[in-house]
Amino acid sequence: MKKSVYKSAMSHLKTSDDFQEATYIKLMNHKETMNMEMAKKRRKVTGWTAGIAACAVLAVGLIALNPDSPATTPSSPPTNTATTKPPIMGKVAVNIDGIISEVSADGRSFKVGELWVEVTDQTKLGSSEPTAAAPSEELLQKNFQVGDIVSGYTSQDVSTGKVTADVIYNLIAPEKEGETSEAKPAITGKMAVNIDGVISEVSADGKSFKVGELWVTVTPETKLGIDGPTAAAPSEELLQKEFKVGNIVSGFTTDDVSMGKVNATNIYNNMAPQQ
Amino acid sequence: MYNSFELNESVRRALELYSPSLIRIAFAYLKNTADAEEVTQDVFLAYLQKRPVFDNGEHEKAWLIRTTINKSKNMLKTGWFRSRNPVPEDLSYLPKEESDVLQAVLALDKKYRIPIHLHYYEGYSIQEIAAILEAKPATVGTWLARGRAILKEKIGGMEDEEVCL
Numbered sequence: 001m002k003k004s005v006y007k008s009a010m011s012h013l014k015t016s017d018d019f020q021e022a023t024y025i026k027l028m029n030h031k032e033t034m035n036m037e038m039a040k041k042r043r044k045v046t047g048w049t050a051g052i053a054a055c056a057v058l059a060v061g062l063i064a065l066n067p068d069s070p071a072t073t074p075s076s077p078p079t080n081t082a083t084t085k086p087p088i089m090g091k092v093a094v095n096i097d098g099i100i101s102e103v104s105a106d107g108r109s110f111k112v113g114e115l116w117v118e119v120t121d122q123t124k125l126g127s128s129e130p131t132a133a134a135p136s137e138e139l140l141q142k143n144f145q146v147g148d149i150v151s152g153y154t155s156q157d158v159s160t161g162k163v164t165a166d167v168i169y170n171l172i173a174p175e176k177e178g179e180t181s182e183a184k185p186a187i188t189g190k191m192a193v194n195i196d197g198v199i200s201e202v203s204a205d206g207k208s209f210k211v212g213e214l215w216v217t218v219t220p221e222t223k224l225g226i227d228g229p230t231a232a233a234p235s236e237e238l239l240q241k242e243f244k245v246g247n248i249v250s251g252f253t254t255d256d257v258s259m260g261k262v263n264a265t266n267i268y269n270n271m272a273p274q275q
Numbered sequence: 276m277y278n279s280f281e282l283n284e285s286v287r288r289a290l291e292l293y294s295p296s297l298i299r300i301a302f303a304y305l306k307n308t309a310d311a312e313e314v315t316q317d318v319f320l321a322y323l324q325k326r327p328v329f330d331n332g333e334h335e336k337a338w339l340i341r342t343t344i345n346k347s348k349n350m351l352k353t354g355w356f357r358s359r360n361p362v363p364e365d366l367s368y369l370p371k372e373e374s375d376v377l378q379a380v381l382a383l384d385k386k387y388r389i390p391i392h393l394h395y396y397e398g399y400s401i402q403e404i405a406a407i408l409e410a411k412p413a414t415v416g417t418w419l420a421r422g423r424a425i426l427k428e429k430i431g432g433m434e435d436e437e438v439c440l
Contacts, residue, residue, distance in 0.1 A: 005376045006377065006391075007396050008373055009377040010377065010396045013298075014308065015295070015312060019294060019315075020291060020294055023290055023294065023319055024286070024287055024290055026316060026320075027319055027320060031282075
């Protein structure tokens with residue numbers, strides 16, 4: 001075979017004149033479609049990712065809210081769940097808290113609400129917590145009386161209406177009226193009442209003025225101006241020496257205002273009204 | 276990795292450089308220019324989608340030829356291609372000698388046809404053809420020898436015109 005003849009024949013083979021241009025245009029069109037599909041896929045992936053993330057957040061939220069719920073499908077019958085679940089260990093403690101409404105004849109049982117509570121030798125008295133108050137004398141003597149405030153707990157079934165107390169933290173007798181005033185310390189200190197308003201009347205000597213229904217007398221003991229590290233220095237404008245009708249005055253007194261006449265303890269300001 | 280501009284330029288350059296060769300390889304397989312052009316377009320589509328990275332131009336050409344051969348084989352296997360009865364390619368526009376030689380080569384079994392085309396048209400050596408066809412060089416040598424022998428029977432030729440492989 002002549003090498004040149006085959007090569008020449010193949011070289012003369014007629015193909016489409018615009019093959020290269022047509023192919024290039026087709027490829028570029030395809031590339032555009034590919035790019036659009038990729039963008040669509042990316043959007044889809046983003047959507048799925050966001051959806052899955054939202055589901056995960058919801059799932060975590062649900063698990064966090066229901067930590068005791070079984071991890072298996074909720075549709076499983078409750079009987080199966082009960083059999084497969086391990087039995088709950090430990091005791092349920094119920095608080096005994098309230099006022100004793102009845103005490104038994106032997107004095108060893110008392111009634112709080114609808115529950116009869118018996119105190120035995122096994123009942124622990126007082127609290128072992130380091131910050132707990134010391135048990136009262138009544139408690140130590142087991143002297144339960146109607147009206148006493150009792151607190152403690154039992155691990156027995158309260159539905160029977162009668163339980164033995166595991167622990168009685170404290171037993172407090174109610175305060176008696178006579179004892180209250182004696183026992184309570186006297187309240188000390190003074191009550192201060194603000195003097196704030198417009199002077200409606202001034203006495204003849206100029207040392208007293210009326211604000212509202214209260215006559216206020218300025219004595220040599222009355223402190224003038226405002227103390228304190230951040231207070232402004234008293235000025236003639238803010239604290240005039242003469243009290244005049246229409247002036248705006250502020251201060252306070254520790255006297256009893258019910259008398260209608262007081263001595264001012266402190267006068268902060270005595271300002272003429274703005275024109 | 277190409278950026279968009281580089282890819283476009285790469286495809287355009289490959290089209291200019293290799294599309295005539297690829298169409299002819301596909302033609303040697305499919306014996307029809309329209310099908311050959313369709314396969315060649317598919318090859319460049321694969322080029323665009325896979326974005327292969329080549330060591331050099333020869334590597335690029337070898338990849339394109341291999342892809343053309345695979346896609347031509349696939350087309351030959353398709354049911355619609357087998358079932359159709361196409362009109363033989365009109366090669367009457369070629370000079371008679373060229374037409375006779377081409378018809379004779381196209382009449383060969385494809386296992387001889389392709390190595391002959393790659394050797395006589397593309398100028399590849401046995402080793403190179405073996406690499407492209409993923410065959411042993413000795414096998415390729417046998418295919419070439421047998422193909423040449425069949426052609427010699429059909430179209431004749433002088434002893435001194437034999438191609439020395």
